[in-house]
Amino acid sequence: MKRLVNIQPGKGWRIILGLLPFILVLVIYLFASNARLVVNPNDKLLPSFGSFGEAIERMAIKEDRRTGKILLWTDTKASLQRLGMGIGISALIGLFFGILNGLIPVIRANLSPFISVLSMIPPLAILPILFIVFGLGELSKVVLIVFGIAPFVMRELQQRVQEIPKEQLIKAQTLGASTWQIMIRIILPQILPRLIDALRLSLGAAWLFLIAAEAIAATDGLGYRIFLVRRYLAMDVILPYVAWITFLAFLMDYGLRALSRFAFPWFEKETSGS
Amino acid sequence: MADNIINVSKVWKEYGDAVVLERLNLDVKEGEFCTIVGASGCGKTTFLRMLLGEEIPSRGNILLEDSPLPEEPTHDRGIVFQRYSVFPHLTVLQNVILGLEFTQSKFTGFLFGKAKRIAVNEAKEMIAAVGLSDARNKLPSALSGGMQQRLAIAQSLIKKPKILLLDEPFGALDPGIRADMHELILSLWDQTGTTVFMVTHDLKEGFSLGTRLLVFDKVRHDPQSPDRYGASITYDIPLGMTDEKILNKIKSTTGTD
Known part of the structure; x- marks a missing residue:
């Protein structure tokens, strides 16, 4: 018998083992839901799959009677817009300050301590300030996401820039490069795939801040909806929404990874080779 | 002085x-x-870094063509390190053109149109001279260690540097490939007439390459405080004057092989 650390599951086994926890959770849910519904057919806590179907039809296919819109799509569009803007702005800020901080010692001495302190402030603690300053509209939600993830992206990219071998910077100077040329021809192209990595890492936090902001003050959005229907214990709506949010988060992560592979083939080789 | x-x-x-x-x-x-x-x-790499402008002498001065050496790396001194000399995100051709683009395109760092074609042709010649023509469109990660060093040399030489500095450039290569690289660097040196400084830890390499061998070693020793005295040049031997006896003597004094 081989040691446990040396046993590699085959391809088929790998799929079965991977699916097992999902199936297990599903089966446990079905049993528990059934047990509760037998006792009380109006139980709301663990709805049957039939009521999920009805809820999904109500939210995702039929128009809402009051607004005349399909709620799931309106919510998804609103949330993704906020998320996209928040992440996009964070990426730009992160790239700009990350490169400057990483490459130029004078700017690093000037800004690095400030950014470190900034990133220590719990973003949700300043949410009230954001609501006061920027109002309850879209802006405050986007700013919360930016405040939540931009400092992380900045610090992460600064570190990645500083990790680029010094030999490369000296080599570039011996080839006649100015600071500006080093920045745009040596640093920027090498830091872009690392920006994508940093954004993938901060996706979870971005969703957290988005849903928190929507839960507190919004009129649409995925986070708004699940907190709204919570009042009616509408688990039949909440659970599909959570699954949908998870699926969207997964898609974004997958998309960013695919983009990195497609746009920066050298990066995959570089990082897997060394 | 002038020469x-x-x-x-x-x-x-x-x-x-x-x-x-x-x-x-x-x-x-x-x-x-x-x-x-x-x-x-013993400070041989420190000396090379001073020639490069990466380090500045604490006292004394270094003149390049009778004027003080710039205190930062510039285009008149090329460098090849043992590793990390080439840019991983650029192909072989792009790596070599880079030096031309830096000089000719101050703002975007890219060349276009006719200027680009001229630069590409020049780079292709340089790539052919180091024997990398077949790998022109490959990324450095697809090249062997020896090929990467060939690329690093081509990248530096396209700037026609007054001085080419080599910091243990072949230290990480297999002996067979190292011999090929010696041949290559000698032929390039012969063609370009560039002044070359090469740091090596391989004494044999030092004996077989070049016109002049400089040995760095401490002249004075203080056993209580090993950092008290620094190294200086203890041997300065023109090529042709080297023989087995000197080789062994240097081996025994510096403890290298």
């Missing part, structure tokens, strides 16, 4: 209390190929 490309006079290098180099004097004529050997930690 000396490099003029080092009374150079010291200290880090705090530790003296790395002391009283260094050296005149090098244009077109010489100097190999620098010495035990590890």
Whole structure:
């Protein structure tokens, strides 16, 4: 018998083992839901799959009677817009300050301590300030996401820039490069795939801040909806929404990874080779 | 004086209390190929970095063509490191063109149209000279260690540097490939007439390559405080004067092989 650390599951086994926890959770849910519904057919806590179907039809296919819109799509569009803007702005800020901080010692001495302190402030603690300053509209939600993830992206990219071998910077100077040329021809192209990595890492936090902001003050959005229907214990709506949010988060992560592979083939080789 | 490309006079290098180099004097004529050997930690790489402008002498001065050496790396001194000399995100061709683009395109760092075609042709010639024509469109990660060093040399030489600095460039290569690289660097040196400084820890390499061998070693020792005295040039031997006896003598004094 081989040691446990040396046993590699085959391809088929790998799929079965991977699916097992999902199936297990599903089966446990079905049993528990059934047990509760037998006792009380109006139980709301663990709805049957039939009521999920009805809820999904109500939210995702039929128009809402009051607004005349399909709620799931309106919510998804609103949330993704906020998320996209928040992440996009964070990426730009992160790239700009990350490169400057990483490459130029004078700017690093000037800004690095400030950014470190900034990133220590719990973003949700300043949410009230954001609501006061920027109002309850879209802006405050986007700013919360930016405040939540931009400092992380900045610090992460600064570190990645500083990790680029010094030999490369000296080599570039011996080839006649100015600071500006080093920045745009040596640093920027090498830091872009690392920006994508940093954004993938901060996706979870971005969703957290988005849903928190929507839960507190919004009129649409995925986070708004699940907190709204919570009042009616509408688990039949909440659970599909959570699954949908998870699926969207997964898609974004997958998309960013695919983009990195497609746009920066050298990066995959570089990082897997060394 | 005028025919000396490099003029080092009374150079010291200290880090705090530790003296790395002391009283260094050296005149090098244009077109010489100097190999620098010495035990590890003897300051040979520090000396190369001073020539590069990455380090600045604590005392004394270095003249390049009779004017003070710029205190940062510039285009008149090319460098090939042991590793990390090439840019991983650029293909072989792009790596070589880069030097031309930096000079000719101040703002975007890219060349277009006719200027680009001229640069590409020049780069292709350079790539052919180091024997990488077949790998022109490959990324450095697809090249072997020896090919990466060939690329690094081509990248530097396209700038026609006054001095080419090589910091243990073949230290990480297999012996067979190292011999090929020796042949290559000698033929390129012959064609371009560039002044070359090469640091190596391989004494044999130092003996077989170049016109001049410089041995760095400490002249004075203080057993109680090993950092008290720095290294200086203990042997300065023109090529052809080297023989087995000197080789063994240097081996025994510096403890290298």
